[in-house]
Amino acid sequence: MMSIITDHQSNVQLVKDFVSNFxxxxxxxxxxxxxGLMLLHETGLSISFGLSMIIVPLVDILGLIPIGNLVDRYRHKPILVINFGVRIGALIGYMLIINQFNGTDRLMPTLIFLIINYTTVSINNSGYQASVHELVNEAHIQKLNALSQSATSMAIIFSPLIAAPLYVILGFKTFLKFELIANLFALIVLGTMRFNEKKTLATNENRKRPMVLFKEGVSxxxxRRELSAFAIGEMVINVTAPLINIGIPFMVVHHLHADNLTLGIFESAIAVGLVIGNFVLTLVPTIKRIDWTTIGGLSAFSMATIIVGVIFNLHWDLSRLRIVGSVVLILMGISLAILNTPMATYIQKTVPTKLLGRVSMTLTTLDMAVMPLGTVGYTVVFQQFANGLIYVFSGSLLMIYTGYFWRQLAAVFPAKKQLDQVNQVKAKS
Known part of the structure; x- marks a missing residue:
C-alpha cells in the first residue's frame, strides 16, 4: 500500500524538483x-553542434524496449540513483581522457560519452515521468510538469548568455567541472526526495519476456484513441520544430540580414513564452477539458507560425521587427506550453502506473524519431527557398490538421464521458 501524499509534502517535492531541474x-x-565550441575549434566540422540531433533519436529508438521495461519493472528511486552514478562515472572518465586526444581524434571519446550520457538522460526522463504519482498527489501533477518545463525554459534563456563568454575565459575543462558539480547536486537532491514507491511487477509479470511487456504498453x-491522437499530434509538432531551431536563425541572418542581437532576442522570446505559459499553469486548477485545451494550443501555435511568416516577408526596420517578432514568438512559446504540459499531465493521470514507463518511452521515441525527418526536410527547403511563405504554408497545414485533430478528439471524449457516467452509476449501485 502507498501512503497518502499531503499537499505540504507535494509542495516540498515541487521546490526540490524545480531547483534540481534548473x-x-x-x-x-x-x-x-x-x-560544441570545443569540437568546432578542434575539428573545424559544422556537425560539432549537431551531434545530439543524431545521437538522441538513435538512443531512444534502441532503448525503446529495454528502458521502458526497466522503468516499469523496478522501483524508480534506485533506478534514478544508479543512473546518476553511471552518468557521473562517465563524466569523470571523459574528464580524465579527453585531453589525451587532439583534433578530430576527440570525436570518438566524445561520441562514446554522449551515447552514455543521453542514454542516462532517457532513463532519467522516463523514470521521472513514471514517478509522478510517487512524488506528488494528483492535484499537484500539473504543477510538477509545469514547473519542470519552466526550469528547463529558464535555463535555455540564460545559459547561452553565460556559456560563450565563460568558455573564452575559462576553457572547456571548467565546464566539465561545472557539469560534474551539477550532477552531484542533482543526485543529492534526488536522495532527499521522498518516493511513495509502488511495488515492482508481480513475479509472473517479471517472468514475461521483454518483448511481451513492451507489446502490452503499445497495445x-x-x-486508447485519445492517446493515439495525442501521440500523432506530438509527432506533427515535432516535425515542424525545425521552423524554430533551424528556420529562425537562417531567416534572420540570410533572409532579413539582421544582426546577432535580433537573433538572440527571438530565440529568448520563445523560451520566455514557455516560462510564462507554464507559470500560469502552476496557478490555475487542473485542466478538466484536455480536448479544448490542446485544440486551443495547437490553433494558437498554427496562427503564430503564419504571422511569423508574414513578419519575415515585410522587411521592417530592426526596432519594429524585434518588438513585433518577439511578441509573436512569446505567444508561440505560451501556446506550446498550453499544448504540451496539460497533455503530459493527462497521460500521467490516465495511464496505469504499471504501464507508464513503457507508454511514456514509446511516446518519447515516436517524437524523437520524426525530428530528423523534419530537420532534413526543412533544411533543404530553407536552403532552396528562404522565404516567410514557408511559415505561412506550414502554419496553414497545421490549421488544417487542427480541424482533423478536433474531429478525432470530439469523437472520443463524449464517449469517454458517457462511459465514466456509467461506471459512476455502477459504483453507486
Whole structure:
C-alpha cells in the first residue's frame, strides 16, 4: 500500500524538483554549448553542434524496449540513483581522457560519452515521468510538469548568455567541472526526495519476456484513441520544430540580414513564452477539458507560425521587427506550453502506473524519431527557398490538421464521458 501524499509534502517535492531541474538544465546547456565550441575549434566540422540531433533519436529508438521495461519493472528511486552514478562515472572518465586526444581524434571519446550520457538522460526522463504519482498527489501533477518545463525554459534563456563568454575565459575543462558539480547536486537532491514507491511487477509479470511487456504498453496506447491522437499530434509538432531551431536563425541572418542581437532576442522570446505559459499553469486548477485545451494550443501555435511568416516577408526596420517578432514568438512559446504540459499531465493521470514507463518511452521515441525527418526536410527547403511563405504554408497545414485533430478528439471524449457516467452509476449501485 502507498501512503497518502499531503499537499505540504507535494509542495516540498515541487521546490526540490524545480531547483534540481534548473541547475541540471542550466549547467547541462552550458556544457553542451562549450562542448560544441570545443569540437568546432578542434575539428573545424559544422556537425560539432549537431551531434545530439543524431545521437538522441538513435538512443531512444534502441532503448525503446529495454528502458521502458526497466522503468516499469523496478522501483524508480534506485533506478534514478544508479543512473546518476553511471552518468557521473562517465563524466569523470571523459574528464580524465579527453585531453589525451587532439583534433578530430576527440570525436570518438566524445561520441562514446554522449551515447552514455543521453542514454542516462532517457532513463532519467522516463523514470521521472513514471514517478509522478510517487512524488506528488494528483492535484499537484500539473504543477510538477509545469514547473519542470519552466526550469528547463529558464535555463535555455540564460545559459547561452553565460556559456560563450565563460568558455573564452575559462576553457572547456571548467565546464566539465561545472557539469560534474551539477550532477552531484542533482543526485543529492534526488536522495532527499521522498518516493511513495509502488511495488515492482508481480513475479509472473517479471517472468514475461521483454518483448511481451513492451507489446502490452503499445497495445494499451493503441486501444486508447485519445492517446493515439495525442501521440500523432506530438509527432506533427515535432516535425515542424525545425521552423524554430533551424528556420529562425537562417531567416534572420540570410533572409532579413539582421544582426546577432535580433537573433538572440527571438530565440529568448520563445523560451520566455514557455516560462510564462507554464507559470500560469502552476496557478490555475487542473485542466478538466484536455480536448479544448490542446485544440486551443495547437490553433494558437498554427496562427503564430503564419504571422511569423508574414513578419519575415515585410522587411521592417530592426526596432519594429524585434518588438513585433518577439511578441509573436512569446505567444508561440505560451501556446506550446498550453499544448504540451496539460497533455503530459493527462497521460500521467490516465495511464496505469504499471504501464507508464513503457507508454511514456514509446511516446518519447515516436517524437524523437520524426525530428530528423523534419530537420532534413526543412533544411533543404530553407536552403532552396528562404522565404516567410514557408511559415505561412506550414502554419496553414497545421490549421488544417487542427480541424482533423478536433474531429478525432470530439469523437472520443463524449464517449469517454458517457462511459465514466456509467461506471459512476455502477459504483453507486
Amino acid at each position: 541547475v541540471s538544465a542550466f549547467c547541462g546547456n552550458m556544457f553542451s554549448i562549450a562542448m 494499451f496506447l493503441m486501444t
